[in-house]
Amino acid sequence: MITQPYITNYLSEHYADDAYRELSGYEARGGFEGLRKAVQMEPADLVELVKSSGLRGRGGAGFSTGLKWSFMPSGNDRPKLFVCNADESEPGSFKDRLIMERGPHQMLEGILIGAWAVGASKTYIYIRGEYKVPTRRVEQAVKELYERGYLGQKILGKKGFDHDIVVHSGAGAYICGEETGLLESLEGKKGQPRKKPPFPAQYGAFGLPTTVNNVETFAHVPFIVARGLDWFLAIGTEKSPGTTLFGVSGQVERPGLFELPLGTPLGEIIDHAGGVRGGRALKGVIPGGMSMPILLPEDLDVRMAEEFLSERGTHLGTGGIMVMDETTCMVRVAAVTSYFFRDESCGQCTQCREGTGWIHKICERVEAGRGSPADLELLDDLPGLMEGQTICAFADAAAWPIQGLLRHFRADFEAHIAAQRCPFPESFEL
Amino acid sequence: MPTLTIDGTEYEVAEGRMILQAIDDLGLLMSGVDIPHYCWHPKLSIDGSCRMCQVEVEGMPKLQIACNTLVTDGMVVRTDVERVKKAQRGVMELLLINHPLDCPICDQAGECTLQDYAFDYGMPGARTEEPRRPAKKAMDLGPTIVFDQERCILCRRCVRFCREIPKTGELGVFARGDHSLLELFPGTELDNPYSMNVADICPVGALTTKDFRFKIRVWFLDDVESICNQCSNGCNIYASRSNNRIYRYLPRRNDSVNDTWICDHGRLSYQLIMENRLTEPRVSRRGTSYADAVRAAGDAVRAARESGGSIVGVASPFVGNEDLFVLKQLLEAVGAPAATFAVPRGESDELLVKTEKAPNASGARALGFEESDASPGAVAVALVLGHTLAEECLKGVETLILLDTENCSLAERADIVLPARSFAEKEGSFTNHAKRVQRFRPILEPTFEALSEGEILQRIGAAAGLTGWTASYDVHEVSKRLSETVAGFDGINLDSLDDQGCELA
Numbered sequence: 001m002i003t004q005p006y007i008t009n010y011l012s013e014h015y016a017d018d019a020y021r022e023l024s025g026y027e028a029r030g031g032f033e034g035l036r037k038a039v040q041m042e043p044a045d046l047v048e049l050v051k052s053s054g055l056r057g058r059g060g061a062g063f064s065t066g067l068k069w070s071f072m073p074s075g076n077d078r079p080k081l082f083v084c085n086a087d088e089s090e091p092g093s094f095k096d097r098l099i100m101e102r103g104p105h106q107m108l109e110g111i112l113i114g115a116w117a118v119g120a121s122k123t124y125i126y127i128r129g130e131y132k133v134p135t136r137r138v139e140q141a142v143k144e145l146y147e148r149g150y151l152g153q154k155i156l157g158k159k160g161f162d163h164d165i166v167v168h169s170g171a172g173a174y175i176c177g178e179e180t181g182l183l184e185s186l187e188g189k190k191g192q193p194r195k196k197p198p199f200p201a202q203y204g205a206f207g208l209p210t211t212v213n214n215v216e217t218f219a220h221v222p223f224i225v226a227r228g229l230d231w232f233l234a235i236g237t238e239k240s241p242g243t244t245l246f247g248v249s250g251q252v253e254r255p256g257l258f259e260l261p262l263g264t265p266l267g268e269i270i271d272h273a274g275g276v277r278g279g280r281a282l283k284g285v286i287p288g289g290m291s292m293p294i295l296l297p298e299d300l301d302v303r304m305a306e307e308f309l310s311e312r313g314t315h316l317g318t319g320g321i322m323v324m325d326e327t328t329c330m331v332r333v334a335a336v337t338s339y340f341f342r343d344e345s346c347g348q349c350t351q352c353r354e355g356t357g358w359i360h361k362i363c364e365r366v367e368a369g370r371g372s373p374a375d376l377e378l379l380d381d382l383p384g385l386m387e388g389q390t391i392c393a394f395a396d397a398a399a400w401p402i403q404g405l406l407r408h409f410r411a412d413f414e415a416h417i418a419a420q421r422c423p424f425p426e427s428f429e430l
Numbered sequence: 431m432p433t434l435t436i437d438g439t440e441y442e443v444a445e446g447r448m449i450l451q452a453i454d455d456l457g458l459l460m461s462g463v464d465i466p467h468y469c470w471h472p473k474l475s476i477d478g479s480c481r482m483c484q485v486e487v488e489g490m491p492k493l494q495i496a497c498n499t500l501v502t503d504g505m506v507v508r509t510d511v512e513r514v515k516k517a518q519r520g521v522m523e524l525l526l527i528n529h530p531l532d533c534p535i536c537d538q539a540g541e542c543t544l545q546d547y548a549f550d551y552g553m554p555g556a557r558t559e560e561p562r563r564p565a566k567k568a569m570d571l572g573p574t575i576v577f578d579q580e581r582c583i584l585c586r587r588c589v590r591f592c593r594e595i596p597k598t599g600e601l602g603v604f605a606r607g608d609h610s611l612l613e614l615f616p617g618t619e620l621d622n623p624y625s626m627n628v629a630d631i632c633p634v635g636a637l638t639t640k641d642f643r644f645k646i647r648v649w650f651l652d653d654v655e656s657i658c659n660q661c662s663n664g665c666n667i668y669a670s671r672s673n674n675r676i677y678r679y680l681p682r683r684n685d686s687v688n689d690t691w692i693c694d695h696g697r698l699s700y701q702l703i704m705e706n707r708l709t710e711p712r713v714s715r716r717g718t719s720y721a722d723a724v725r726a727a728g729d730a731v732r733a734a735r736e737s738g739g740s741i742v743g744v745a746s747p748f749v750g751n752e753d754l755f756v757l758k759q760l761l762e763a764v765g766a767p768a769a770t771f772a773v774p775r776g777e778s779d780e781l782l783v784k785t786e787k788a789p790n791a792s793g794a795r796a797l798g799f800e801e802s803d804a805s806p807g808a809v810a811v812a813l814v815l816g817h818t819l820a821e822e823c824l825k826g827v828e829t830l831i832l833l834d835t836e837n838c839s840l841a842e843r844a845d846i847v848l849p850a851r852s853f854a855e856k857e858g859s860f861t862n863h864a865k866r867v868q869r870f871r872p873i874l875e876p877t878f879e880a881l882s883e884g885e886i887l888q889r890i891g892a893a894a895g896l897t898g899w900t901a902s903y904d905v906h907e908v909s910k911r912l913s914e915t916v917a918g919f920d921g922i923n924l925d926s927l928d929d930q931g932c933e934l935a
Contacts, residue, residue, distance in 0.1 A: 173606070190602075195478035195498050347584065347603065347610035348479040354524035357608030361560045378557060385520035388492050389481055 009235075009243045010223050011216075012259040015102035021137060023144040026105040032150070034222030038113040039158050046117040046225070053224045053232050054241045058095075059085055059177075059214030060289065060317045061393075062240075062306045065221075071201035072118040073209050081205050082115055082123040083186065083212040086138075087170050087177040089128055090289035091340060092320030095245035096215035098257055100127070100134035103219065104141035108165070110218030112150065113225055115163045118211060122164045126182050129170045139167050174344035178392045179212040181346065192346045193392035216245060237263035240305035240316075248273035250323035251280070262316075263308070267300030270323060280325040284408065288317020290337055291397030293404025294330075314404065329424035330409035331416050334379075334402055335363040341398035349390035355382055356398045363402075366413060369421035376413055379406055432503035436463055436485075437510045448476065449496035449507060450483060465509055466518060466547050468525075468633050469585040470497040473689045474594055480525075480585050482547070484517045485509050493517055515551070522552035528563040528608065529634070530580045538635030540648040544583060563608060572600075572620035574694060575628060575637055582612045582636040588628040595691060596622040596781065612636070624781065626694045630680060641698060642678045651677060655929055656870045657860050658696040659748065659853050661778075662786035664862030665692045666929075669700060669854065669873045676700040676854065676873060684930050687866065693783050703854050708837045709878040712847040720848070720879045724886065727846045728893020730811050730829040735764055735894070739810025739828070743769030745799045746816030746883075747788035749850075750858025751867065752905050752924075753883035754790070754797050755912040757815065760887050763896045770802040772818040784863050788818070789853070793861035796918055796934055813890070814844070815883050831890070833883045849880040856882040857905050859924060861934065867922050868931035884908055 019025030026032070038046055051066025072080055084107065088096040099107055111123050125142075127135045142165050145151040155161045168186055175181040176191040183205045185191035204210020220242055224232045236242045240262040246269050249255045253274025260269060266285060276282050282297045287304065293314040295302065302308055306316045324333065338360035347353040359382055362375050383399030390396075406413065415423050431442045434452060441463075443452035453459045454472050468480035476498050484493040488506035493514065496507070508514065525544065533539045565579035586603055589612070593599045600618045603610050614620060620628070629639045653668035658679065665688040668680045679700050681692035711723035718726075734741050743761045745754055757769055771794045778785040795801070803819060806812060808826035817838040824830055824840070832844035835852045853860075854873040861867050881889075884905060891899035906924050913923040918934040926932070 175606075195476065195495075197498070197500070342607055345607035347605070347607045348477075350479070350481050350521050350524050350583075353584065353608050353610060354527055357563075358524070358527055358558065358560070374557070385517075385524065389484060389517060389520070391478060 009259040009261075010227075011099070011103065011106065011219055011243060011245065012257070015098065021102055021104055021141070023105060023141065023148060023150075026103070030226065031105050031222070032109055034225035035109050035112050035116075035150075036156065038116050038225050039156050039161065043117050043119060046113070049229065050117065050221065050224065053229055054239065055217065055220055055224060055232075056240055056306070057214055058216035058220070058244055058318070060090060062316060065213065065217055068201075068211055068213070069114060069118050071199070072120075072211055073201070074119075076119060079122065079208055080118060080120045081208050081210040082111060082118070082120040083179075083182065083205055083210055084111060084123060084125040084215060084218060085177060085179060085182060085212050086125055086127040086131070086134070086215045087182055088131070088215070088318075089174045089177045090291065090318045090320060092247060092249055092286060092289045092322045093318040094247050094249075095257055095319065097131055097134050098245065099215050099219050100131070100138050104134075104138045105145075106219040106222060107138075107215050108141055108145060108150075108218075110221035111165065112155065112163060113221050114211070114213065114218065116158075116161060120211070121162060122166065124186055124205060125165060125167045126170055126176070126186055127167065128176075129172045135167065135169055142167060173346075174340075175346045175392075175394060178394065181392065182212065183210065190346075192348050193394070195391050236261045237303065237305045237307065239307045244319045246304065247318075247320045248323065249320070251277045251325040251328070252323045253277050260304075263303040263305040265300065266295070266302050266304055266321070269304060269321060270300070273323070276323060276325050278325075280327065282323065283326045283328050284324045284330065286320075286322040286324075286401070288315055289320040290322070290340065291400060292317040293400045294408060296408050313407075314400075327425060329367070329422055330405050330412040331363065331367045331422065332424070334405045334413075335360070335367045337401045337405075338363045338398070341394070345394060345398065349395065351386040352390050352395040352398065355386040355395065358382060359398070359402055366416050367422055369416065369419070371413070371417045371420075373417060376406075376410075376417065379413070432501050432505070434501050434505050434507065436507045443501055447501055449485065449499050449501055449505075451497075452501050453496075464550075465496045466543075466551055467497060468543065468583060469587060471587050471590075471631055471690075472683075473691070474587060474590045474631075477586055477590065480521065480583075482518065482521045482551075484514060484521075486511055486514055518547075518551040519553055522548055523557070525583050526552070526556065527558045527560070529583060530562055532581075536578075536581065536635040537638050537643050537648075538581075538632075542635060543633035565611060571614055571637075572625060574625045574639055574641070575620050576640055576643060577612070578636050578638070579611060580636075581634050583634055584610055584612065585633060586612075587631045587633070588612070588637055591628055591631060592620070592622065595627070596624045598622040601628075623693050623695065623779065623783070624691060626697050627681065627691050630690070639678075646672055646677050653680070654871050654873045655682060656854070656873060657789060657862075657868050658692060658699065659789040659860070660693075660696045660699045660787065661782075661784040662747075662789060662791055662863035663688065663782050663784045664789055664860055664866065664868050664931075665696055665782060666868065666931075667692060667696075671873050674875050674877070676703065682929070686864075686930065687862065687868070688782055691782060693781075695783075700854075703852050703874070706837050707852075707878075708834050708841055708847065708849045709880075710847075711849060711879070712841075712844075714845060715842070720881075723846055723848050724889045725893050727813075727831045727848065727890045728895070730831065730846065731764060731813075731890060731894035734810040734829070737810070741766040741811045741813070742806040742809050744806070744812060744814040744819050744824075745769040745771035745794050746818055747771055747773050747786070747791035747794050748816050748818070748853075749790065749883045750853065750856070750870070751790065751793045751797065751861060751912060751919075752858045752908045753815070753887070754794055754799065755908055755916070756884040756887045756891075757813065758797050758799070760813070760891050760896070763891060763899070764894075769799045769813075770804070770806075771799050772803040772820075773801060774818060786863065789860040789862070792863055792865055793859075793867075796861055796865065797916060813887070814840070815850075817841075833886050835880075848886050849878065850886060851876055851880045851882045855880065857924065858882070858884075859909070859927065862931075865918075865934040866931045867919070867927060867934060869924060869927045869929070
């Protein structure tokens with residue numbers, strides 16, 4: 001039973017309704033209208049439609065979905081694959097889980113529309129191993145689709161529209177959410193991102209042309225096709241149309257997911273979550289999952305879309321908003337964050353492997369009251385040695401939060417070093 | 431052909447190559463065009479993880495790794511800008527935070543890429559105070575290799591080597607992040623026949639061979655270009671020597687022969703050079719002077735000629751083309767038939783090891799000698815090089831003149847015994863299975879009186895009073911005459927051959 005009051009919009013409109021996760025319930029509420037419309041279209045026109053919709057990937061990078069689809073080679077000399085990235089592991093993000101639990105058919109319909117558009121014959125849904133319930137729900141939904149002829153051969157009676165879906169359970173590593181790390185893991189190898197080029201559209205899973213999209217990205221697609229461009233473009237901002245499921249966590253009264261148009265001001269989203277807990281003052285907000293640089297209370301006016309957030313030196317990421325009140329020790333935040341990235345670095349690239357470890361040791365030392373001014377200089381310098389220099393964006397993800405924390409909360413670090421102890425009450429465990 | 435400009439100099443490079451490959455193709459990598467690198471190796475797949483080879487490419491906002499950036503026509507690359515130098519300093523600093531500062535006791539010191547790059551691209555000091563990553567010392571990986579896990583910089587060259595070259599895949603990097611460790615897969619040993627190559631490609635002192643470790647500091651060694659003589663592949667090697675002793679063989683790159691590899695058996699075969707050497711000239715099984723033995727051999731040849739007795743030659747696939755050529759000339763001068771030779775055979779593999787367990791069987795064939803292990807029958811004089819022919823085949827020989835390096839049982843039976851120089855003590859060339867003529871150079875000074883087979887035969891010819899034969903011998907002269915007279919060798923001689931050899935026409 002969902003007890004949270006949801007700010008409903010198209011994605012989550014029926015999430016409180018248990019029937020919606022079943023195919024019949026989904027169809028009764030407009031499900032698969034998008035796919036029916038899609039198969040009447042030429043695949044190329046469909047790609048063009050998604051491109052014109054301006055739909056941006058909801059997995060963190062915000063890349064144009066239609067453009068990504070257009071990278072897939074035309075022609076049928078090699079089978080083409082879709083991969084649905086359901087390895088949701090960015091700390092502060094829990095939206096894909098809800099989609100898979102409450103509206104798995106949205107994602108699956110989006111996959112089928114995309115499959116028709118790019119001519120993909122198979123989709124692997126890579127779900128993080130800890131997501132037991134979402135995995136069960138998706139498996140159940142896939143089974144229903146096979147039973148009802150939405151999967152398999154000649155889907156919707158369309159000759160040449162064959163598609164299979166394989167649900168794959170991950171084995172637990174943050175880096176398997178990186179698209180090429182995911183592909184390696186899917187192939188049964190150690191989850192380590194691949195060097196690029198070649199890109200997945202040329203050489204993806206098992207060497208075949210592959211497009212990797214996030215769960216939520218797929219979930220938006222049926223609505224765009226069913227309700228049309230004008231409808232979709234009227235929601236959100238000009239450059240970032242549509243809604244997203246903002247996940248609000250941390251020190252707020254009512255943490256949870258809130259589906260709101262992109263471009264909704266940050267302060268308004270936090271208000272939906274009941275505001276800062278216990279009437280305390282806000283200290284900082286991470287806007288899009290742990291790897292995005294932190295914002296300050298004066299940034300509450302920022303509209304939550306990539307084009308506005310990048311002006312403030314941060315990014316929308318996954319839309320996972322983490323709220324920290326005045327009692328939060330930002331050095332402790334740095335220590336916890338850097339511990340996570342140290343533990344999760346795949347260890348291939350020198351800067352990431354060694355840099356994440358070093359930064360963590362320094363942050364822990366400062367938090368424990370053994371820091372020195374030289375440590376601050378190192379923390380200023382090290383992220384710059386890592387950022388933008390590695391195979392994947394993990395090193396950036398590890399460097400940016402530290403840079404953000406230092407930029408905005410240098411005083412916290414200096415206070416630790418001056419006092420040789422943490423001046424804050426223990427707000428959470430290390 | 432695309433042009434590539436690096437730091438203002440323009441190069442014509444091959445199509446479809448990455449920047450590092452293109453520079454390596456031109457033979458300029460780290461000798462003219464300095465793009466430092468750790469994980470990249472010319473004969474292994476591209477890894478792209480060490481990030482040391484980052485360069486600035488015009489038109490690309492981020493630095494690019496030279497190992498995985500395809501050259502496009504007109505590409506402009508810079509390595510001499512501060513951004514690149516900062517990135518190199520960064521990689522060096524980060525590699526060193528977990529690397530022990532044990533160069534004084536590390537075997538790699540002096541030929542360590544980490545050490546060299548630290549000087550060339552690193553910072554003079556350290557900013558770390560943390561203890562290093564805990565790891566194991568002196569792990570036994572198998573019969574040939576010892577692993578110092580602390581020193582490993584996780585470039586994974588060895589991992590890729592084992593997967594891609596011998597295709598045995600014993601090694602892997604386990605765990606993640608800065609707790610990543612190179613280990614053997616459970617239940618395996620690093621015991622493939624090419625295992626010791628991992629020590630060569632290891633840029634640091636993490637992987638060392640049990641054979642060489644702790645024997646000598648490398649700066650006391652000098653490397654002589656040579657050829658492995660254990661099979662007909664003729665792998666190119668460096669022999670590292672000091673004080674008239676060979677301490678190791680290292681593979682020497684030759685893309686037409688052995689790439690950058692050598693098998694473990696070949697690598698350790700330097701140990702055989704001084705084993706059981708024939709050191710004493712003998713006549714009638716009694717020690718004598720070298721000059722006496724040569725004179726006795728000359729007399730035997732002369733007597734046979736005068737009495738019309740038959741003379742035969744038995745060649746060896748272990749001696750150089752030049753030695754064989756002198757034998758050929760000697761036999762022709764005395765009107766004897768062309769020599770035969772026998773080749774020991776054994777196992778081969780798909781990589782380097784060939785069936786013929788001698789370096790120069792192809793050379794013997796090219797010189798017109800026929801392979802045969804048949805007995806020459808009853809003859810007056812046999813000039814025998816080495817001991818590849820079974821002893822009983824030579825029972826009918828009246829005067830057996832043996833030129834050999836090894837104190838074999840045939841030497842007990844021979845009438846005249848002349849100690850020969852091993853290939854490590856002389857100059858010459860071998861012709862490998864693919865008819866590539868390759869030069870070997872003197873590595874050691876003989877510690878006893880010994881001459882090359884060619885020179886011994888030259889002196890025997892002079893002592894036998896053959897027309898036009900003098901005792902003076904110059905292997906370069908012989909090689910020149912060989913190239914002028916033997917078909918296929920046109921223009922191929924010791925003075926014309928470079929370090930990569932040349933295929934017979």
